[in-house]
Amino acid sequence: MTLTASALMLCVVMQAAPAPRVLNSDEVIAAIVKAAGQPAPSVARVSGAAEPSAQPSAKQVSAPSASGASPANVDRASFPELFAFAADLVSFNGGATTLSLNPFGLVAAAKPEVLDKQSEYQKYNGLRRFGAAFTLGGKGEKFDRDGDGKDDDPLTAQNLDDIVTYEVKYRVWGSRDRRDQENWKRYFAVTSDSFEKVDAAIRALVTLSLKDVVLENNVPIGVSASGFEARLAGAEGQPLVSTLREAYAALKRDIKAANTVTDKRLIWTAAIAGKHQKEQFGRDNWKLGLRGEGATGRVDHTINIDWSQVDALTGDDPTVFKGGYKLACKILQNTWLTKDGATVSFDGVFEHYDHVPDATHSTVAKAALKLEIPLSKSATVPFSATYVNHRDLLTGQQGWIGHVGVTWDLSPLKALVSGATKD
Amino acid sequence: VANGTNGAPTRCEAGDELLPFQISLPRGTPVDLEILICSTVARVRVWLGDVLQLDETGIDGVHYRAPVLDPGRHLLFWSVFPATEDWKTRDEIRVGGIVRFRRKKSSDGNNPIQAGFVTLEVS
Numbered sequence: 166m167t168l169t170a171s172a173l174m175l176c177v178v179m180q181a182a183p184a185p186r187v188l189n190s191d192e193v194i195a196a197i198v199k200a201a202g203q204p205a206p207s208v209a210r211v212s213g214a215a216e217p218s219a220q221p222s223a224k225q226v227s228a229p230s231a232s233g234a235s236p237a238n239v240d241r242a243s244f245p246e247l248f249a250f251a252a253d254l255v256s257f258n259g260g261a262t263t264l265s266l267n268p269f270g271l272v273a274a275a276k277p278e279v280l281d282k283q284s285e286y287q288k289y290n291g292l293r294r295f296g297a298a299f300t301l302g303g304k305g306e307k308f309d310r311d312g313d314g315k316d317d318d319p320l321t322a323q324n325l326d327d328i329v330t331y332e333v334k335y336r337v338w339g340s341r342d343r344r345d346q347e348n349w350k351r352y353f354a355v356t357s358d359s360f361e362k363v364d365a366a367i368r369a370l371v372t373l374s375l376k377d378v379v380l381e382n383n384v385p386i387g388v389s390a391s392g393f394e395a396r397l398a399g400a401e402g403q404p405l406v407s408t409l410r411e412a413y414a415a416l417k418r419d420i421k422a423a424n425t426v427t428d429k430r431l432i433w434t435a436a437i438a439g440k441h442q443k444e445q446f447g448r449d450n451w452k453l454g455l456r457g458e459g460a461t462g463r464v465d466h467t468i469n470i471d472w473s474q475v476d477a478l479t480g481d482d483p484t485v486f487k488g489g490y491k492l493a494c495k496i497l498q499n500t501w502l503t504k505d506g507a508t509v510s511f512d513g514v515f516e517h518y519d520h521v522p523d524a525t526h527s528t529v530a531k532a533a534l535k536l537e538i539p540l541s542k543s544a545t546v547p548f549s550a551t552y553v554n555h556r557d558l559l560t561g562q563q564g565w566i567g568h569v570g571v572t573w574d575l576s577p578l579k580a581l582v583s584g585a586t587k588d
Numbered sequence: 589v590a591n592g593t594n595g596a597p598t599r600c601e602a603g604d605e606l607l608p609f610q611i612s613l614p615r616g617t618p619v620d621l622e623i624l625i626c627s628t629v630a631r632v633r634v635w636l637g638d639v640l641q642l643d644e645t646g647i648d649g650v651h652y653r654a655p656v657l658d659p660g661r662h663l664l665f666w667s668v669f670p671a672t673e674d675w676k677t678r679d680e681i682r683v684g685g686i687v688r689f690r691r692k693k694s695s696d697g698n699n700p701i702q703a704g705f706v707t708l709e710v711s
């Protein structure tokens with residue numbers, strides 16, 4: 166009974182005088198960044214293999230072969246992720262087998278340190294520019310196979326080598342990979358001042374924390390949590406915390422600005438693609454393409470150039486050239502008219518058809534100037550002026566689009582100037 | 589150090605953390621700070637007291653050796669600023685070749701900078 170009472174008293178005494186909480190250096194940093202409204206850095210946990218998916222995105226523009234005639238309708242889908250792995254290497258769809266070759270992805274799968282170590286990563290800059298895809302099998306084309314004047318349904322390949330489709334891409338110029346040297350050098354240049362201010366502000370607060378050091382046997386073992394928290398909230402700490410908070414805000418603005426430039430860098434991709442198939446499945450064809458996409462300053466550019474040729478059954482091989490360019494930028498931002506800004510864009514397309522039986526015209530030229538003014542987040546009023554070199558291209562449009570537009574036919578002006586009325 | 593295959597820790601994940609607030613050492617003992625940088629490139633600054641000792645871009649990491657320190661207490665402070673959103677770091681302080689401090693950080697905390705410090709008591 167006496168023992169129990171003594172134990173109880175001891176317990177009460179211990180509760181009445183809890184040991185002061187002591188912060189180690191890591192916890193001091195965490196308290197500082199928390200006071201400035203920032204999340205504390207996390208401890209690195211073992212995650213196994215360096216995961217490629219965790220790497221910064223390094224996409225290229227899509228293949229020119231995917232692009233339509235007008236860059237206003239360009240396919241903005243990404244080139245397959247450079248870090249696609251074995252699981253994505255082979256896919257099956259509709260009887261076709263597609264092999265996606267991603268040379269750097271294969272290297273990274275076999276040798277994870279190329280992702281872990283920047284020095285290794287940089288060695289493969291050239292390899293990261295390549296991508297290729299091969300599709301074996303699939304369906305052929307609908308064409309007049311038996312000479313009766315009617316198109317026959319396409320045949321399905323029985324063997325993998327019946328139809329072989331390939332596409333090889335190479336990023337000629339530019340990179341949006343944040344780990345590429347030109348991008349991280351710019352990143353550090355843009356963020357230099359703000360990083361130094363954060364560094365200085367944290368260091369000043371760390372120095373302040375040393376005023377609350379806790380000694381054990383005359384040896385510092387940490388910082389008093391309560392003492393430091395009080396000091397951070399007091400006259401000494403508040404100005405420093407405010408400085409850190411402002412420095413963090415500036416740094417985050419600079420990070421965003423630097424990353425925006427990187428993410429919109431102009432990149433050029435060249436591609437060669439083609440299809441080789443046995444006679445009963447259709448005609449062989451191949452194409453060359455060059456595509457550019459990105460921004461210079463506030464102006465976005467999209468450029469497509471395609472040249473394609475199909476093996477003719479008889480006579481000359483039909484060839485098609487298509488070139489397109491689109492420019493777009495925001496204007497009038499933060500004005501009485503619109504906060505987000507209106508979009509002004511120009512796109513132009515030139516197409517040339519040589520020995521193409523279905524082509525109505527041997528050349529097609531289109532140009533459009535558009536101004537889109539947002540009325541709200543969901544409504545936009547577009548104004549546009551369109552030029553085409555053949556009237557039927559203007560009046561014979563099929564389908565419709567989901568906004569109201571104004572189209573001006575300027576061909577009478579051309580007739581007035583030149584006296585010509587043809588086309 | 590394992591390279592991350594078969595679930596083994598990477599350079600920045602290896603080893604247990606050691607987080608002493610102060611490291612005591614006799615005058616003249618070499619003090620090395622090594623910061624390993626994984627999956628990114630980072631700008632690193634190292635301060636000894638109020639004097640900037642190092643400010644450089646770490647490709648795989650940075651190494652700093654402190655000068656011979658006078659007896660007394662010194663604050664060794666560093667900050668690491670990675671260039672990309674996914675990163676890991678491991679900071680290690682060796683005194684006379686023996687690891688006395690080890691800290692591992694990652695981008696999981698969503699803080700753009702990782703900073704660290706330790707006090708050196710030189711006798």
